[in-house]
Amino acid sequence: MANIIEVAKRAGVSPTTVSRVLNNSSHSVNSETRERVLEAVKTLNFVPNPLAKGLLGVETHLIGVIVGDASDPYYANIVKGISETAQNEGYLTIICNTDRIPEIELRFLNALLHYAADGIVFASGGLNLPEHQDQVQEIVNSFKKRHVPVVALGNRNLNVPQVSIDDVQAAQVSIDDVQAAQDMTEYLIGLGHRRIGFILGPSTMITSQRRLEGYQQALEKNQIAFDPSLVFNGDFTFESGLQAASHFVDRQPPVTAVFASNDREAMGCLFGLKQKGIAVPEQMSIAGFDDIEMLQYVNPPLTTVCVPMHEIGVRGIMQILKAKNSKDVIVENIRLPHSLVIRESTQPPPNQGGQ
Amino acid sequence: MANIIEVAKRAGVSPTTVSRVLNNSSHSVNSETRERVLEAVKTLNFVPNPLAKGLLGVETHLIGVIVGDASDPYYANIVKGISETAQNEGYLTIICNTDRIPEIELRFLNALLHYAADGIVFASGGLNLPEHQDQVQEIVNSFKKRHVPVVALGNRNLNVPQVSIDDVQAAQVSIDDVQAAQDMTEYLIGLGHRRIGFILGPSTMITSQRRLEGYQQALEKNQIAFDPSLVFNGDFTFESGLQAASHFVDRQPPVTAVFASNDREAMGCLFGLKQKGIAVPEQMSIAGFDDIEMLQYVNPPLTTVCVPMHEIGVRGIMQILKAKNSKDVIVENIRLPHSLVIRESTQPPPNQGGQ
DNA sequence: ATGAAAGCGCTAACAT
DNA sequence: ATGTTAGCGCTTTCAT
Numbered sequence: 001m002a003n004i005i006e007v008a009k010r011a012g013v014s015p016t017t018v019s020r021v022l023n024n025s026s027h028s029v030n031s032e033t034r035e036r037v038l039e040a041v042k043t044l045n046f047v048p049n050p051l052a053k054g055l056l057g058v059e060t061h062l063i064g065v066i067v068g069d070a071s072d073p074y075y076a077n078i079v080k081g082i083s084e085t086a087q088n089e090g091y092l093t094i095i096c097n098t099d100r101i102p103e104i105e106l107r108f109l110n111a112l113l114h115y116a117a118d119g120i121v122f123a124s125g126g127l128n129l130p131e132h133q134d135q136v137q138e139i140v141n142s143f144k145k146r147h148v149p150v151v152a153l154g155n156r157n158l159n160v161p162q163v164s165i166d167d168v169q170a171a172q173v174s175i176d177d178v179q180a181a182q183d184m185t186e187y188l189i190g191l192g193h194r195r196i197g198f199i200l201g202p203s204t205m206i207t208s209q210r211r212l213e214g215y216q217q218a219l220e221k222n223q224i225a226f227d228p229s230l231v232f233n234g235d236f237t238f239e240s241g242l243q244a245a246s247h248f249v250d251r252q253p254p255v256t257a258v259f260a261s262n263d264r265e266a267m268g269c270l271f272g273l274k275q276k277g278i279a280v281p282e283q284m285s286i287a288g289f290d291d292i293e294m295l296q297y298v299n300p301p302l303t304t305v306c307v308p309m310h311e312i313g314v315r316g317i318m319q320i321l322k323a324k325n326s327k328d329v330i331v332e333n334i335r336l337p338h339s340l341v342i343r344e345s346t347q348p349p350p351n352q353g354g355q
Numbered sequence: 356m357a358n359i360i361e362v363a364k365r366a367g368v369s370p371t372t373v374s375r376v377l378n379n380s381s382h383s384v385n386s387e388t389r390e391r392v393l394e395a396v397k398t399l400n401f402v403p404n405p406l407a408k409g410l411l412g413v414e415t416h417l418i419g420v421i422v423g424d425a426s427d428p429y430y431a432n433i434v435k436g437i438s439e440t441a442q443n444e445g446y447l448t449i450i451c452n453t454d455r456i457p458e459i460e461l462r463f464l465n466a467l468l469h470y471a472a473d474g475i476v477f478a479s480g481g482l483n484l485p486e487h488q489d490q491v492q493e494i495v496n497s498f499k500k501r502h503v504p505v506v507a508l509g510n511r512n513l514n515v516p517q518v519s520i521d522d523v524q525a526a527q528v529s530i531d532d533v534q535a536a537q538d539m540t541e542y543l544i545g546l547g548h549r550r551i552g553f554i555l556g557p558s559t560m561i562t563s564q565r566r567l568e569g570y571q572q573a574l575e576k577n578q579i580a581f582d583p584s585l586v587f588n589g590d591f592t593f594e595s596g597l598q599a600a601s602h603f604v605d606r607q608p609p610v611t612a613v614f615a616s617n618d619r620e621a622m623g624c625l626f627g628l629k630q631k632g633i634a635v636p637e638q639m640s641i642a643g644f645d646d647i648e649m650l651q652y653v654n655p656p657l658t659t660v661c662v663p664m665h666e667i668g669v670r671g672i673m674q675i676l677k678a679k680n681s682k683d684v685i686v687e688n689i690r691l692p693h694s695l696v697i698r699e700s701t702q703p704p705p706n707q708g709g710q
Numbered sequence: 711a712t713g714a715a716a717g718c719g720c721t722a723a724c725a726t
Numbered sequence: 727a728t729g730t731t732a733g734c735g736c737t738t739t740c741a742t
Contacts, residue, residue: 056735
């Protein structure tokens with residue numbers, strides 16, 4: 001691999017000149033010289049070593065994306081929005097899959113810090129682990145000191161108000177989870193449901209709590225007593241939805257609808273119910289959350305909350321770019337609109353009036 | 356961020372000593388000194404700069420994974436196998452999503468080259484573009500020169516025999532696509548189908564051609580004439596499957612089964628058929644390829660070829676690790692076994708005997 | 711308009 | 727057992 005010195009020699013100039021040509025430096029360089037340099041670059045197939053650049057604190061045009069599980073369609077969509085947009089702007093995004101393991105997240109963050117990433121996107125919802133959070137906070141601080149923009153997608157606990165003036169803040173892009181969960185719950189209540197099961201997300205995630213909150217608020221608003229036995233502790237997986245189905249079936253008084261915190265849980269519940277011979281939506285309604293693509297293709301197509309995942313990714317990366325350009329620390333909180341997607345998995349309860 | 360010099364000062368030693376302690380160098384260092392260094396490292400929260408290390412050609416414990424579309428469940432599963440295994444071995448994998456754009460792939464490859472990745476995994480099937488292939492080949496050569504192991508998953512055209520002694524070779528891990536496609540086609544033929552539609556994958560991918568080959572061989576073996584009008588040019592997307600459905604419906608003589616090159620096409624076809632009121636499998640059978648998880652949950656559950664995606668990822672990364680340890684260039688071709696998963700989307704044609 | 715030299719953080723070769 | 731020095735490839739002063 002050629003280095004800048006070889007290029008310089010071949011062009012009969014100094015490395016400095018090569019550097020100037022390649023970085024469109026403000027220093028003017030003779031157009032003839034420039035030609036020779038460019039030619040040498042081409043023939044030697046020279047690509048500047050970003051490692052060396054990074055060591056000097058120069059832009060790397062690399063953006064790190066931290067994600068818990070990139071194979072989860074939810075994140076996959078967000079990540080797609082991120083990479084597409086970044087690419088259009090000339091940035092390369094490297095996806096760091098933490099498998100939701102705090103230690104791995106930290107390792108990646110450290111790597112990105114040292115590799116002089118030009119920006120960091122937390123695509124995963126935050127892990128709600130105080131000690132870990134502190135460590136992340138610290139690294140984010142380091143980024144901040146280097147003026148590397150950080151943005152958190154979904155509801156990540158990065159910009160909790162702190163006392164210190166060194167307060168770490170990150171721009172956020174998310175939907176209003178509480179409101180969205182409330183909307184869906186109210187829709188179900190409006191349909192006539194009174195006994196509505198809720199499948200919770202993993203307790204370590206902030207989003208889970210928010211969605212539960214919305215569910216509770218809707219009940220309260222409609223004077224329906226909150227029954228803790230109707231909340232099943234899921235973990236955003238298909239399997240937990242399957243288990244939830246067992247939990248909700250044959251309850252007395254009967255549960256007539258289930259609201260899952262994400263679509264995979266909803267799908268699991270749907271299949272669990274089917275296995276038990278419960279007709280959806282005739283005997284029980286099911287609603288999900290996120291609106292991943294495949295929901296349309298199951299039978300019946302699932303009602304869900306549409307989260308603009310792709311858009312979240314796009315706006316996230318735009319925040320990074322904006323921050324880079326303005327050279328300011330931007331701490332903007334963007335709330336994107338959500339909507340209900342009513343499909344065939346929800347209808348009024350079997351015997352109108354409930355109970 | 357602390358650097359090695361600060362640590363050295365604080366411990367009252369030279370940077371070299373710090374380096375030796377941190378890298379478990381064979382150089383012996385006084386256990387007392389070691390303690391002091393370790394303490395300084397801890398208090399200063401020192402993490403060695405991998406950029407600087409990389410510049411010196413030292414191991415980075417970073418492995419680059421090149422993938423066309425990480426949100427595709429097929430790749431997602433492979434990538435998962437890769438990251439899990441790599442993590443257990445102390446390696447960090449960075450996912451480079453090319454969106455199947457050759458230029459992006461090249462950019463990533465260059466970045467990885469310079470960032471001194473310790474290994475490269477091509478998780479995508481190869482792009483069959485000669486000029487691009489040459490450029491990739493060249494970069495792979497550079498990796499080889501640096502003794503950075505490269506492995507290609509699926510059927511990537513990286514180790515085409517070449518004349519030069521500098522012959523670029525990469526280990527491969529894949530299934531036998533030709534045989535697998537042949538197996539499925541023969542299964543359909545065995546069921547009594549004679550007019551079997553085939554949905555092709557994108558023409559730029561080698562895997563597509565292989566699977567078509569298998570389909571053709573099965574026909575030939577069973578003395579069924581190959582009818583080009585029964586091959587629909589898909590591109591591995593749901594939409595192309597949808598279009599294929601329109602293509603195959605109402606043909607004379609009727610098509611009684613469709614074999615899609617991947618599961619998403621199969622799903623698209625299934626839904627297209629449903630929309631047109633064609634019963635699956637009663638009027639038409641459908642078979643897919645890959646065995647992505649969601650196939651089980653559609654109605655009817657789809658028959659498909661099971662590709663051990665996770666295992667492919669695991670074995671791929673193991674090749675990398677093996678090559679690193681043996682310090683040899685390993686060019687092993689691993690063929691993993693496939694199998695047919697018979698579900699409910701296939702059955703004998705409506706009027707036995709066909710035609 | 712161009713170049714020489716210093717230095718980013720680290721490690722390996724070479725002292726001591 | 728420990729330290730000194732040089733240098734990885736690049737950019738950035740500071741000359742010329």
